[in-house]
Amino acid sequence: MKVFRGLPNAESRAPCALAIGNFDGVHRGHQALLARLREVASNMGLESAVMTFEPHPREFFAERAGDPSRAPKRIASLRDKLASLSQAGVDRVIVEHFNAHFASLTPEEFVEKILVQGLHVKWLIVGEDFCYGARRAGNVATLVQAGVEYGFTVESQPTVTNGGERISSSAVREALLAGDLSAAETLLGHPYSISGHVVHGQKLGRTIGFPTLNLRVTHNRPAVSGIFVVQVHGLDAKPLPGVASIGVRPTVDDSGRVLLETHLFDYAQPCYGKLVRVEFLKKLRDEEKYVDLPTLTAAIARDAVEARAYFAQLPIQTVTDGATSATDRI
Numbered sequence: 633m634k635v636f637r638g639l640p641n642a643e644s645r646a647p648c649a650l651a652i653g654n655f656d657g658v659h660r661g662h663q664a665l666l667a668r669l670r671e672v673a674s675n676m677g678l679e680s681a682v683m684t685f686e687p688h689p690r691e692f693f694a695e696r697a698g699d700p701s702r703a704p705k706r707i708a709s710l711r712d713k714l715a716s717l718s719q720a721g722v723d724r725v726i727v728e729h730f731n732a733h734f735a736s737l738t739p740e741e742f743v744e745k746i747l748v749q750g751l752h753v754k755w756l757i758v759g760e761d762f763c764y765g766a767r768r769a770g771n772v773a774t775l776v777q778a779g780v781e782y783g784f785t786v787e788s789q790p791t792v793t794n795g796g797e798r799i800s801s802s803a804v805r806e807a808l809l810a811g812d813l814s815a816a817e818t819l820l821g822h823p824y825s826i827s828g829h830v831v832h833g834q835k836l837g838r839t840i841g842f843p844t845l846n847l848r849v850t851h852n853r854p855a856v857s858g859i860f861v862v863q864v865h866g867l868d869a870k871p872l873p874g875v876a877s878i879g880v881r882p883t884v885d886d887s888g889r890v891l892l893e894t895h896l897f898d899y900a901q902p903c904y905g906k907l908v909r910v911e912f913l914k915k916l917r918d919e920e921k922y923v924d925l926p927t928l929t930a931a932i933a934r935d936a937v938e939a940r941a942y943f944a945q946l947p948i949q950t951v952t953d954g955a956t957s958a959t960d961r962i
Contacts, residue, residue: 634724639750648681649673649755655684657707658716660821661792661799666720672755679723685730692730706851707804739770743778753784760788808855811915827909842932844893845903852890859916861939866908872896875939879919
């Protein structure tokens with residue numbers, strides 16, 4: 633999959649079938665839209681392309697209004713979003729920098745400069761509530777009219793539901809904020825996870841008997857926070873069990889920076905710089921500020937006991953590979 637920061641240069645502009653959206657989380661509704669995109673692109677002999685935005689438009693407007701709290705909490709980092717789009721079979725992704733200039737484009741300018749001249753769109757799919765251009769003045773109806781004028785076809789994707797409830801990024805966010813990982817998995821179509829490279833931390837965990845692998849959270853408003861039972865992919869042939877904290881670490885840090893810290897059980901191999909994926913299995917509690925380090929250490933110990941108990945009660949699965957077999961907890 634090719635990734636472009638902004639519009640491709642003239643040599644890289646090829647006629648395409650395009651989907652536009654924020655795609656935060658790439659949930660089952662997004663997946664249905666992307667499946668339709670791939671189908672049409674294949675039938676028309678076009679590349680399948682996605683245009684998404686960084687930052688999220690609502691983040692941009694919240695910052696400009698001086699109230700960052702109005703921005704939606706992020707489900708996924710740009711890295712994880714791109715990984716999901718790649719898994720969905722998209723040929724190219726255009727990550728458009730959402731700034732004051734882009735926000736000021738009229739609907740007509742957006743169509744002519746971005747879709748027609750910039751991307752050579754021949755077929756376009758958007759959500760049924762899609763709006764575009766300054767002050768969200770453009771909608772699906774005006775987009776269809778523009779398509780007639782400029783020679784591209786527009787299709788809107790109906791809302792995808794689960795048990796009568798709309799599948800949306802907002803619904804995924806609400807499930808994650810509530811610590812309902814089962815509901816989030818149903819909406820996403822897979823367990824929730826965060827990936828990143830392991831970085832050096834303060835080394836505090838090893839001094840209190842709970843060494844951690846640390847991942848920076850590139851967006852400071854993640855949709856998950858607290859203490860979780862997790863398993864980590866990317867360090868071994870099978871996922872490794874552990875307990876993780878994601879938050880601002882109020883007992884030991886006042887910077888406000890979000891960090892994902894994971895203590896792996898019975899694992900002591902070097903892993904700095906490695907790309908790992910932390911899969912969230914169960915929320916244990918919210919993040920708390922403790923009066924001192926011994927109190928924090930005691931809380932971590934209780935979390936570790938509870939997480940180990942979670943893994944201990946999982947069913948045993950026997951995996952057979954040819955003449956050999958191994959039994960593992962999963």
